[in-house]
Amino acid sequence: MKSCMHLLLFFLLLIKTTSSQSIITTLPGYPGPLPFKLETGYISVGEHDESQLFYYFIESERDPETDPLLFWLNGGPGCSGLSGLVFEIGPLAFDLATFGGSFPSLVINPYSWTKIASIIFIDAPVGTGFSYFTTSEGYLISDTKSASHSYLFLRKLAKSNCNGEYINPDPNNHKCLYALQLVKKCTERIYESHILEPKCEFFSSKPTDFLPGQLFVEEDPVDVLFLSKQERPWCRNYNYVPAYIWANNETIQEALHIRKGTVTNWERCNATISRSTLFYKKDVESVFKHHQLLNERGFQALVYSGDHDMSIPYMSTLKWIRNLNLTVDEGWRPWYVDGQIAGYTEKYKNINQAYITFATVKGGGHTAPEYKPKECLVMIERWLSFVPL
Numbered sequence: 199m200k201s202c203m204h205l206l207l208f209f210l211l212l213i214k215t216t217s218s219q220s221i222i223t224t225l226p227g228y229p230g231p232l233p234f235k236l237e238t239g240y241i242s243v244g245e246h247d248e249s250q251l252f253y254y255f256i257e258s259e260r261d262p263e264t265d266p267l268l269f270w271l272n273g274g275p276g277c278s279g280l281s282g283l284v285f286e287i288g289p290l291a292f293d294l295a296t297f298g299g300s301f302p303s304l305v306i307n308p309y310s311w312t313k314i315a316s317i318i319f320i321d322a323p324v325g326t327g328f329s330y331f332t333t334s335e336g337y338l339i340s341d342t343k344s345a346s347h348s349y350l351f352l353r354k355l356a357k358s359n360c361n362g363e364y365i366n367p368d369p370n371n372h373k374c375l376y377a378l379q380l381v382k383k384c385t386e387r388i389y390e391s392h393i394l395e396p397k398c399e400f401f402s403s404k405p406t407d408f409l410p411g412q413l414f415v416e417e418d419p420v421d422v423l424f425l426s427k428q429e430r431p432w433c434r435n436y437n438y439v440p441a442y443i444w445a446n447n448e449t450i451q452e453a454l455h456i457r458k459g460t461v462t463n464w465e466r467c468n469a470t471i472s473r474s475t476l477f478y479k480k481d482v483e484s485v486f487k488h489h490q491l492l493n494e495r496g497f498q499a500l501v502y503s504g505d506h507d508m509s510i511p512y513m514s515t516l517k518w519i520r521n522l523n524l525t526v527d528e529g530w531r532p533w534y535v536d537g538q539i540a541g542y543t544e545k546y547k548n549i550n551q552a553y554i555t556f557a558t559v560k561g562g563g564h565t566a567p568e569y570k571p572k573e574c575l576v577m578i579e580r581w582l583s584f585v586p587l
Contacts, residue, residue, distance in 0.1 A: 219240075220237065221235070221236070221237055222237065222238055222454065222455075223236075225450070225453055225454075228303075235262075236255070236256055237254075238254055239253060240253075244324075246333070247332075249329070249330075249331050250329060250330050250331070250332065250457075250460070251320060251322050251324060252320070252327060252328035252329045252456070254279055254288075255318050256289060256319075258313075258315050259313050260313060265315050266315045267315065268311065268315050269317075269318050270287065270317055270319050270320070271320060271322060272467075274326070274468070274471065274472050275323055276326050276467050276471030276478075277468075278326055278466055279326075280319065280327055282565075285437070285441075285565065286565050286568045287311040287317070288307060288311075288317070288319065289306060289307055290305070290306065291304070292437075292440035292444070293305045294440070300443075301443060301447065302440035309567075309571035309575040310575070311567075313575070314578070314579045315582060326468055327461075327468075328451075328461050328464060330457075330460040338477065340478060340479035340481045389433075389434075390509040391434070391507060391509055391564035391565070392563030392564065392569065394506055395563070396433045398436075442464070442465075486518060490522060493524070493548055493554065494552070495552075498553050498555075499553075500578070502559055502574075503516075504561075504562025504563045504565075504569060504570070505542075505559065505562060506563050506569075507563050507564040515556070519546065519554060519556055522554070525546065526544065527546060527547040528544065528545035529544060530544045531543060531544075533577070533586075533587040535572065535573045540559065540576070540577070541560045541562075541577075543556060543558070544556050557587055559573055559577070
């Protein structure tokens with residue numbers, strides 16, 4: 199609970215630097231008043247407050263005074279907090295069953311994590327979602343400048359021929375180059391975020407040779423609207439189309455108190471941030487020592503992975519946890535929801551009794567709550583309640 203209070207204090211301090219904040223009671227697409235408290239606003243950051251970070255704050259629907267506060271950042275980098283809100287753990291979702299290409303409707307997500315916690319969703323780093331910059335220097339960001347985006351890019355394990363180096367392999371190591379070529383050939387048709395779902399190549403009229411390790415597929419949501427549902431084979435990116443229509447609607451932006459003209463085209467994931475070294479410099483190769491420090495200082499942690507995610511396979515996550523050289527407190531075992539196996543878990547502790555709980559989510563993809571919302575809600579509720587998964 200101490201760490202939750204620290205987060206709350208951190209949030210309140212940030213709000214003091216916010217030049218605008220608004221309580222949202224209704225939203226176009228949802229019938230009637232919102233059944234939860236929604237606040238939106240901007241947070242000024244940077245040496246001269248040149249970066250304006252947009253956030254959504256949703257109060258716990260249970261007991262906001264005693265329930266924990268979660269700080270949610272989507273990955274990419276460059277994916278909007280709105281994506282986590284409507285596609286993963288927030289109280290609202292788009293009504294995909296009735297969506298036909300026009301203005302989308304919103305429905306309640308019965309598995310929202312706001313049933314047990316208050317959540318801050320943030321558009322970070324600057325350039326993500328509705329966040330923007332007031333100077334050209336504001337867009338020059340990096341891992342260290344965007345410390346809140348402490349998202350660890352875990353790399354896939356390579357074959358021994360590459361001596362562990364597969365991003366920039368030795369050009370003279372022909373065995374390694376051949377091995378990597380075979381791996382690419384075997385995986386080129388696989389959707390990395392969920393290995394059993396179809397890859398959404400048909401979405402874009404300009405096919406792109408994506409970089410290794412890229413965490414999201416480029417979307418061209420307008421193209422798909424010209425196809426009927428019969429002509430349009432399903433893939434997950436189609437679920438994201440309502441978000442583009444909704445977030446780029448002027449009425450919605452007015453309702454959210456978006457500053458007019460600051461963001462001309464909202465994107466779920468800003469590929470410019472993820473790919474261009476001109477705007478975002480990845481100057482932190484590893485955050486392993488930071489994990490060690492937080493653990494030594496007694497912070498508890500829950501680390502979870504969808505077991506069908508190939509962009510960051512759970513075995514990679516498990517490897518860096520085990521490299522912390524902690525004591526296994528609870529061995530590898532299944533965890534259950536409604537009598538069914540929901541995944542597997544293992545618990546570790548250090549000499550200060552600080553615990554790291556690792557869990558896989560069975561059938562989950564890269565954004566596990568998007569694929570398995572019920573199971574993930576049970577997981578986070580148990581962990582926040584200090585009971586075993």
